[in-house]
Amino acid sequence: MTGEMQLPDALISVIVPVYKAEQTLDRCVGSIVSQTYRNLEIILVDDGSPDDCPVMCDTWSVKDARIKVVHQKNGGVAKARNVGLACATGDLLAWVDSDDWIDQHYLDELYQLLVESNADMAVSKKRVESNSACALVSDAEEIMQMHVLGRFGFELWRTLTKTEKYSNLQFQELKVGEDADMLMRVRSRCSRITVSHIQGYHYSISEQSSVHGVGIDSKLDWMRSQRMQEQYIAAHHPNLLGCAKYNRVYAFSLMLRGLRGADKNKAITELKRKLRRGIVTALPALSWSSLNASEKNEAIAALKVIVLG
Secondary structure, eight states: OOSOOOTTTOOEEEEEEESSOTTTHHHHHHHHHTOSOOOEEEEEEEEOOSSSHHHHHHHHHHHOTTEEEEEEOOOOHHHHHHHHHHHOOSSEEEEOOTTOEEOTTHHHHHHHHHHHHTOSEEEEOSOOSSSSSEEEEOOHHHHHHHHHTTSSOSOGGGEEEEGGGGTTOOOOOOSSSHHHHHHHHHHTTOSOEEEEOOOOEEOOOOTTTOTTSOOHHHHHHHHHHHHHHHHHHHHHOGGGHHHHHHHHHHHHHHHHHHTTTSOOOHHHHHHHHHHHHHHHHHGGGOOGGGOOHHHHHHHHHHHHHHHHO
16 A cells, blocks of 8 residues: 555454464454454464364354454464465554453554554554654664664564555564564565554563563574574664664573573573573674663673673
8 A cells, every 4th residue: 555544444454363362362352343443354363273262263253244264274473474464455454462452442543643644654662762742753774773772662563554564575483583573674664653652452471472481492583583683684784783783682681581590401501501692792793872871771781691690
């Protein structure tokens, strides 16, 4: 879709990957169908869930004609997201995880923000570094710098984006971190991003999704995602590589903190070694002049994490 959108016309595709969510799925889907913004295409991708989710998805599709259901063999969240992308026909794209839910006006407020700013992406953020209620970033290089430094956040659920910005893109098949990698590529295509302190998305933190947890496989995938993002920045925005190194320092130090209470074994010891090595090799290449005071403090704190383990 190109040009400005008319308020009554834009179709929003909401993609919901579903797996082992029978306790939360009704709350999730119920919150989407109850949105005050009515022109929705709701895509439930059942990723081979072994519980009652497949039946629950089908039941919802009978209740509301806006709901499409796709059943597939279990392939992971990235594959489920890719299937949802392939099915989406809307002008705009939003994401909701099946264990989360959204307030009634959430999509409406994001949409109003996007249209009023004539932006490619609207981002909800708890705190906006601006004197006004929202901030508009319209410089492509600044957009990428803010993304790499984490000032927009790395979560898909924060965003409402023109679907065309996802054209020909695929999520990398990672257990975690696939959204951060995709958002980097999508944001590199955006010329205008608007950020506001719109609230209304209720996020459930799980061991699988949290960088703070102790799951080794999840942390290894976070590291792979980080490496892919740095490679992309090096190839397409080499002047921002120093900012990408900060991103690594911040993420790896969080993971090390999450491992402090973990049982000591060979795998944990090796993971800690890799994380420390990643921080040590990134610190000398940091673009300190690009960091704000809080980010500089985080980089310094990472040094303490290395010492304390």
